[in-house]
Amino acid sequence: MAEPQYTHVPRYLTGDKAGLHEFLDKFDVFLFDCDGVLWSGDHLFPGTVETLEFLRKNGKQVVFVTNNSTKSRADYCKKLESLGIPSTVEEIFSSSYSSSIYISRILQLPENKRKVFVIGETGIEQELRSENVPFIGGTDPAYRRDITPEDYKRVAAGDESLLDPEVGVVLVGLDFHINYLKQALAFHYVKRGAVFLATNIDSTLPNSGTLFPGAGSMSAPLIMMLGKEPTSLGKPSQAMMDAIEGKFHFDRSRACMVGDRANTDIRFGLDGKLGGTLGVLTGVSSKEDFVSGPVRPHAYLDKLADLLESDS
Amino acid sequence: MAEPQYTHVPRYLTGDKAGLHEFLDKFDVFLFDCDGVLWSGDHLFPGTVETLEFLRKNGKQVVFVTNNSTKSRADYCKKLESLGIPSTVEEIFSSSYSSSIYISRILQLPENKRKVFVIGETGIEQELRSENVPFIGGTDPAYRRDITPEDYKRVAAGDESLLDPEVGVVLVGLDFHINYLKQALAFHYVKRGAVFLATNIDSTLPNSGTLFPGAGSMSAPLIMMLGKEPTSLGKPSQAMMDAIEGKFHFDRSRACMVGDRANTDIRFGLDGKLGGTLGVLTGVSSKEDFVSGPVRPHAYLDKLADLLESDS
Numbered sequence: 089m090a091e092p093q094y095t096h097v098p099r100y101l102t103g104d105k106a107g108l109h110e111f112l113d114k115f116d117v118f119l120f121d122c123d124g125v126l127w128s129g130d131h132l133f134p135g136t137v138e139t140l141e142f143l144r145k146n147g148k149q150v151v152f153v154t155n156n157s158t159k160s161r162a163d164y165c166k167k168l169e170s171l172g173i174p175s176t177v178e179e180i181f182s183s184s185y186s187s188s189i190y191i192s193r194i195l196q197l198p199e200n201k202r203k204v205f206v207i208g209e210t211g212i213e214q215e216l217r218s219e220n221v222p223f224i225g226g227t228d229p230a231y232r233r234d235i236t237p238e239d240y241k242r243v244a245a246g247d248e249s250l251l252d253p254e255v256g257v258v259l260v261g262l263d264f265h266i267n268y269l270k271q272a273l274a275f276h277y278v279k280r281g282a283v284f285l286a287t288n289i290d291s292t293l294p295n296s297g298t299l300f301p302g303a304g305s306m307s308a309p310l311i312m313m314l315g316k317e318p319t320s321l322g323k324p325s326q327a328m329m330d331a332i333e334g335k336f337h338f339d340r341s342r343a344c345m346v347g348d349r350a351n352t353d354i355r356f357g358l359d360g361k362l363g364g365t366l367g368v369l370t371g372v373s374s375k376e377d378f379v380s381g382p383v384r385p386h387a388y389l390d391k392l393a394d395l396l397e398s399d400s
Numbered sequence: 401m402a403e404p405q406y407t408h409v410p411r412y413l414t415g416d417k418a419g420l421h422e423f424l425d426k427f428d429v430f431l432f433d434c435d436g437v438l439w440s441g442d443h444l445f446p447g448t449v450e451t452l453e454f455l456r457k458n459g460k461q462v463v464f465v466t467n468n469s470t471k472s473r474a475d476y477c478k479k480l481e482s483l484g485i486p487s488t489v490e491e492i493f494s495s496s497y498s499s500s501i502y503i504s505r506i507l508q509l510p511e512n513k514r515k516v517f518v519i520g521e522t523g524i525e526q527e528l529r530s531e532n533v534p535f536i537g538g539t540d541p542a543y544r545r546d547i548t549p550e551d552y553k554r555v556a557a558g559d560e561s562l563l564d565p566e567v568g569v570v571l572v573g574l575d576f577h578i579n580y581l582k583q584a585l586a587f588h589y590v591k592r593g594a595v596f597l598a599t600n601i602d603s604t605l606p607n608s609g610t611l612f613p614g615a616g617s618m619s620a621p622l623i624m625m626l627g628k629e630p631t632s633l634g635k636p637s638q639a640m641m642d643a644i645e646g647k648f649h650f651d652r653s654r655a656c657m658v659g660d661r662a663n664t665d666i667r668f669g670l671d672g673k674l675g676g677t678l679g680v681l682t683g684v685s686s687k688e689d690f691v692s693g694p695v696r697p698h699a700y701l702d703k704l705a706d707l708l709e710s711d712s
């Protein structure tokens with residue numbers, strides 16, 4: 089199947105008061121990517137709080153959609169609140185939650201293959217627990233160690249104390265404690281038949297105004313070793329959009345996706361046939377990406393707070 | 401440029417005494433891949449010592465060519481000796497050595513950009529030292545730690561105590577202590593202009609009769625993040641073949657590459673226009689790979705020791 093073409097001419101709305109009014113009137117729901125749009129790392133962008141308040145005041149529903157799997161919805165809610173952004177857990181949709189729902193409600197796993205081997209942090213673990221999905225790996229200190237000569241033999245022999253026979257899924261998210269042992273075990277679980285899932289496939293993660301390895305960098309070695317791609321449960325995978333729609337029951341033609349990455353956020357909205365997509369230049373993609381790249385938003389702004397200009 | 405086609409019909413020589421005689425008579429030099437051919441992990445295959453002795457007795461030159469960058473030539477020599485295989489450092493050609501030669505003798509680095517940031521083990525460090533190439537990273541315990549919130553800011557600010565301004569090369573080999581911090585630093589060095597090199601790009605490493613992550617799995621996240629491939633100094637890169645020829649001055653038409661991997665060992669010999677390539681079925685590639693894959697050896701054996709049948 090050919091990739092869809094998204095090469096329309098995006099409208100530049102910063103400073104265009106009439107254009108902003110017209111754009112905002114088209115939508116009832118705004119799906120927000122967070123990192124790179126509302127903040128970067130721990131730095132809240134000026135005007136974020138006011139912009140969200142302005143949208144809510146005008147009757148718009150706000151949903152925070154994040155590929156960051158290291159946090160649970162509850163963690164994210166706390167993060168939003170610590171930055172002064174009022175929110176509820178119900179407004180938050182993370183790739184860790186999306187993955188947990190997919191495993192518990194969509195995957196049909198045999199009774200004796202229901203365990204998940206996790207590469208990732210506590211956010212994934214919390215959301216798996218909230219769906220009663222058993223798991224191993226993750227933040228367990230037992231996996232935060234060097235591989236030993238004995239491990240090679242145990243893996244080769246299929247030692248059940250190292251390779252749990254009940255593991256039927258490998259879920260790979262961003263793991264700040266990634267190591268050789270975890271990669272080796274994940275590889276062997278998938279080779280033995282486990283379903284290969286990724287919370288998301290962003291190669292990088294914005295922090296402090298620059299980029300660091302993202303969840304996609306955790307799957308990359310496995311993809312190379314296995315010669316196969318994981319099913320991704322984060323943007324731009326439509327599995328995530330379906331889950332959001334299932335929960336919020338919105339009219340896609342009256343919804344707008346706001347994001348900083350053309351190939352994840354904007355593609356997510358375009359593939360999902362949302363009424364609108366809005367790019368902001370405070371994250372990964374550049375003006376050139378939005379204006380002449382292969383995936384272009386309907387409109388773009390220098391920064392999210394430029395939406396407030398419609399209110400002046 | 402189109403990939404060359406290597407789809408001739410390989411000759412199966414196990415049990416074919418006349419065929420073996422004919423094959424052996426064509427060559428003066430045998431280049432041996434080691435892991436998967438002579439041994440697997442720490443398990444020496446039966447008949448390896450006798451086969452090498454038989455070849456030497458018949459006037460053949462033997463060269464051990466290995467992509468395993470974790471060991472230096474001296475380490476490899478010790479490994480061969482501990483397994484009862486007599487050898488000299490001069491007979492050994494490792495990807496760590498090949499990389500060091502490439503950096504010291506071929507790359508033209510500016511005076512203030514001569515340092516190498518190493519992802520890898522002691523083998524690389526030893527070979528860099530033997531060529532007087534300054535380096536950081538590698539086995540230095542300072543890099544075997546978790547990333548901290550402070551590190552993100554230091555990287556973003558280009559803090560010279562974390563991102564050494566003299567680094568002009570990132571060399572990625574197999575690192576059993578790979579972690580998030582090393583990946584983040586390697587990414588930033590290349591983004592700042594460092595030459596991106598890999599000792600080799602094997603996705604997996606045979607051990608104990610099964611597979612574990614290889615050096616290619618260390619480059620995979622960087623390739624994904626950077627959107628560019630490293631220059632590889634291991635098989636099947638012809639940079640390695642040129643270095644071997646420069647050292648041993650052999651007639652390529654009278655040389656045969658012996659290996660277990662079609663896409664590295666056998667391709668290495670075929671791309672290098674050696675007179676022969678010989679596959680063995682004791683490692684990664686299967687009979688099907690050799691007989692009907694895209695890269696096929698001139699001949700293949702069940703196991704290396706089957707060469708001895710020509711002596712009976």
